[in-house]
Amino acid sequence: MARPLLADIDLDALRHNYRLARDLAPHSRALAVLKADAYGHGAVACARALEGLAPAFAVACLEEAETLREAGIVTPIMLLEGVFEARELERVEALGLWMVVHSDWQLDALLAHRPARPIPVWLKVDSGMHRLGFPPERVEAVWKRLVTAPAQACDLHLMSHFATADALDPSYFQHQLALLEALAERLGAPTCLANSPATLAWPEAHGAWNRPGVMLYGGDPLEASSEASRRLKPVMTLRSRLIAVRELAAGEPVGYAGRWRAPRPSRIGVVAAGYGDGYDRHAVDGTPVLVEGRRTAIAGKVSMDMLTVDITDIPDAEIGSEVVLWGRAANGEVLPVDEVARYCDTISYTLLTGVLPRVPRRYHGGFG
Template sequence: MRPLTAHIDLDALRHNYLQARRCAPQARAMAVLKANAYGHGAAACAAALGDLAPAMAVACLEEGQALRAHGIKCPIVLLEGFFEVSELDEIITGGYWSVLHTPWQVEALLERLAHWPQHRLTVLIKCDSGMHRLGFSPDEIQNICQRLRTHEGIEQTLLMTHFATADVPDNPLLTRQLETINTLRSRLDLPGCFANSPATLSAPASHHDWVRPGVMLYGVNPLERHHPLHDEINQVLQPVMTLESRIIAVRELPAGEPIGYGARHVTRRPTRVGVVACGYGDGYDRHAKEGTPVLVDGQRVALAGRVSMDMLTVDITELPEAGIGSRVTLWGRDASGATLSVSEVARWCDTIAYTLLTGILPRVPRCYHRSDAPKTLIDAGVLP
């Protein structure tokens, strides 16, 4: 079979979740599994975190339904709330926690709760504390929270916000957002759910009752490289996805020969070229530049030429032992122990790690690894 595989280390996932809890020991941590767990496979990641996470978060009801179908029982937070009134019956009865960020959602929810007097719902009121994407203005929050807190169908109301610049050190916008939301929380006496991954790692004043670790769960450092905690976090988090393939052909070319579409790369010396089974049809970024690092048998080599739909080419001249069948790590942890960060690869592609991880397409099989994988996960088809 085609050798390209995304290996998912579920032990590393659990390790990273526990790091989030250690960063915010007084808070509970909801594991963010939206976008198919950032491309890692939501069902398997949820099952692996099931005995650790008191709640999980997804973008929408469809993602929540997929987790429920795989036996996930804990509360599932819908980070964008609901989009149509028709979703509400399942949300109310299905153990979901809904974010509310617009007036129509509040009105629709309160009206629908009257049809389910035996059910009580937890909601998260989203405050736009300065990001200006979703949420109520701080001036609107008090009246909305008062209505919800006094409604017999609401079991619990949490105050929520999202930070725009928590990955940057000493950013004034983060300071303003924290001041706004912490003042509101104190005034309303509500549990707070504020911290995303970078705030969980670097802004203790944002932790409060709940944190929402997302990309950090998958071993990606969300802090900017000039952040004083950046290098420390790199040492703490473990990569969860290793995108691995093999060399399927080797070409021996003299100097002056072009490689690949557009003849972008022209050899400057006699060159051995390894052809790797991975391309933009798998989700590897077509915009990867000349020199993008790749590991071949644990050794760094460089991309040579444009990425094709199903293949890419690397210069293996300095690795005379490399050949057909040699192991290729596009990012992640090589079997030899060498590591190539997906964030580093993303910089060569002028993008971010999020886009690379979520962009891995369905034709790439995910192979899940966990040292203590319960037999129930294997029987459910979640783990191989």
Template sequence: MRANQARLDLDALRHNLAHARSLAPAAKAMCVVKANGYGHGALTIARALEPLTDALAVACIEEALELRSGGITCPILLLEGVFEANELPLASEQNFWLMIDNRQQLEWLEQAELATPVTCWLKIDTGMHRLGVVAEDAAEFHERLMACANRTGELVTCTHFASADELDNNQTERQISLFNKITADFSGPRSAANSPGVLGWPDAHYEWIRPGYMLYGNSPFPKPHPNTEALLPVMTLASAVISIRDVEAGEAVGYAASWTAERPSKIATVCIGYGDGYPRLATNGTPVLVNGRRAPLAGRVSMDMITIDVTDLDDVSIGDEVVLWGPELTAGEVATHAQTIGYELTTRMPERTPRVIIAP
């Protein structure tokens, strides 16, 4: 069989959640497992986190139903709320929590006939300008939700940061200030901190934190930060060498001849490509690890294969392990060579690449 594996260290996942809790010890934790658990496998991740978290969060009801069908019983928040009024009875039946971020969703909830009331979060737009109630309408929405017969439990008021990963950008400070002003007279808990908020903005921890990307061991910051040093990558993407050949100086390698040998070179072919989740836009020189040693990408990424320059490595053989990212080579570092972010690398991991649990 092909050697490709996305190896999952669930002990690292639990460690990362514990780290998030240590940074915000007074807050409850809602672990974000949307987009198939950031590409790691939603059910696998949810099952590991459920005993340790206060709630889970997904993007939509389809993702929530997958978790319920897999035996997950804890509260699950639909981060984008419902898209149609007919989702509300199902959300009530399955104990899904609802995000309310616009007037249509509020009216659907008020007019619905539900067997059981639902827990709601009210989203306030403090500067992201994507989802959420504008500041001028926040008090009205809060009052109507508090009075809504179809709502139960605490009403959590939340917002989402646009630039929290940029620690020198004062937009986050402005968002926190506006959020504090809007919610000053609201009863109930608040939430604002996504992963960069948890790691870098303690004033944003409030009563609920919403760690996502950091749970998987990846830093959301472009530069080192002391609070990210403890994070342990959950996924190691690995493959193996399947061919080795000598290439003379002046000879090209791969599609479009994008890499040309400047010296007599030894090229190893690895059986992984963009069809397996490795980014097609990774440039020449992108590092991989061959038996734990760095070697650069040489040539364009193909659907099923990449080629790497192992001229400076001794004793490379067919079958040797190649790590594309993991604890010693982060997804974030690889992403910079592909002009993207680590979030995209993991969430685009296809089913073709098997997830293998190495630490249950």
């Protein structure tokens, strides 16, 4: 019998979340972000599920795009960080990719390249995130260089990234947006600005394209959930089973360092899942889990291959009982990955992308 831990991937939920992103911005097109192996969900399977629905995909780098092309994905693919070496432009051209240009060396390499057909280019502006992009005062000059090089670049867009679109305080977001709107108006440029939080909460940021990422997978990126974000459905359910049950007297410790001690005579369930699978070792006592669809909590430190939960108040829990670490239980109860992330002092992105390859992915919902 196989180890019972697996990641169930609901492709119908993925399509539901994509349609929500699209419907929130009816005058925009939605670029489905599949970087980091579709946030741990499996990029090829997710791309196949979204083909015919999403007009384009986005990945971080050439290697991720090559994986999709090798699997037969023909939908346009955007390289969100562009190329890392000038020689990669040949592969960009051969695979029919789109690319971001965010730095002088990329611009110079593109303009020196002689593609058989122009490459769609999105010019990245550093509007305040201060990672990648041209400073606003240089954008017009760079834009003009691209406009006057139609043999190399086509379908030009302005692109940027919001630092605080998820926050309750809108001031810095509004500063970034005002700067970008002014630039786009001066250049007559179409834009791609809205990430997941801006897609959900800031319709004024919706441009020709939006870039929904974590929301496609059911993660709520907002500091305070909105009516729209509450409509997201979990795509991944990290599911296992109890593999042992222990009866402990009051005061007995559990796990490494005896961090948790039974406050009463207790039943402890041992779950086949641990940090060797990608479950966060920083999960504190009290981190929620579902056992047979009922809420309980982690009791003791997470180990490499196992973790322990308090099942004292679930008397019918036994060896073989279903355990959901996040996602949807068999009875329909949902444990949001964002809630689990808060107990681990992290965000849903790290939990989802951190599920390791030894955890099998099982797909539901078909590919169309």
